[in-house]
Amino acid sequence: MRARYHRHQAEGRGGLVVPAIRLLLVDDHRLVAETLSSVLRSDPALDVVGIASNGPDALALARRLQPAVVVMDIGLPGMDGVEATWMLRRQLPSIPVLVLTMFDQEPYVLEALRAGASGYLLKTASPAQLVEAVRAVAAGQRVIDPSIAPAAVQRAAAPRLSSRGPFPLSRRETEVVQRVVAGRSVREIAGELHLSAHTVRNHLKSAYRKLGVHSQAEVAVQALRRGIAYA
Structure with missing residues (x-):
């Protein structure tokens, strides 16, 4: 769990100085996290203020640093990215989560969106797509990787009230x-x-x-x- 303090402002349109978009990265592979940090910091409007390698550390850093966006991997040890997203969205509902993962299967997409993620992007996305997605999520937009079937997104948004399955709840x-x-x-x-x-x-x-x-x-x-x- 690492907190970083870097740029605080970026130059916007017309030369106006605007606050940099503060990001918290969550990935259990250090090399991946460092690479993502370099990619995101290539945009002067983005600032990576912290990196966490697991869910509990991500929650602790998010509470302390109050980032504008959390970029969350799913395959985390212990508490996975879906559970961490659910916890973060309940504890800090003003902070959106962009899931960034290698998992392109529909069940993962459904779980992440139902847990409260504002975006779902694959790690195969280009640096420009990643930067654009982070900016969009920070602006309150929903972002879904273009390779994800629209039907999966629709199913995630649909209310599901069934208690059937391997656990017959009353x-x-x-x-x-x-x-x-x-x-x-x-x-x-x-x-x-x-x-x-x-x-x-x-x-x-x-x-x-x-x-x-x-x-x-x-x-x-x-x-x-x-x-x-x-x-």
């Missing part, structure tokens, strides 16, 4: 899990469903057991991967 467990995915606290869920906090926790414990997980973050990620979302 209706009430599904309602609780959907709200966990949406970032609700136990107290908020209890209020919405007119249940006691104790009952909500019991439903969560049952969902944990069926999903084979041990925390709200893990249950949310597993639910996202199986298509359970709160409409």
Whole structure:
């Protein structure tokens, strides 16, 4: 986990001085991260202020550095990029995430977008495409690699309320899990469903057991991967 402090301003159109776009890179391969940093810093409007090699370090650096964009790999050790994206978007919702990965399969795209990523780009993208994608995400736009099928993006945006699959959640467990995915606290869920906090926790414990997980973050990620979302 490394924090860097470099340029603070860049010259915009008409000679106006504007703040540089602060970036946090998350990749467990140091050489890849350093290469990406060099590519991004070739644009005077971009500044890499930190590099993390895993999810927990990424969350800690994001809280401390408050970057404008997080560029996130998926294949991280331990907490993968999808879970890290979900956690970051719940803890720091103002910071967008651009996923940059070698995985072009539809399930990865769906998981990342449902976790809250603003963009999904493949590492085969050119330096110019990467810079353009980062700038677009920083400006509040959604960016999807042109090789990704439009149908996959549409499926990611569609509400999925099914609890079918290898874990047959009850209706009430599904309602609780959907709200966990949406970032609700136990107290908020209890209020919405007119249940006691104790009952909500019991439903969560049952969902944990069926999903084979041990925390709200893990249950949310597993639910996202199986298509359970709160409409």
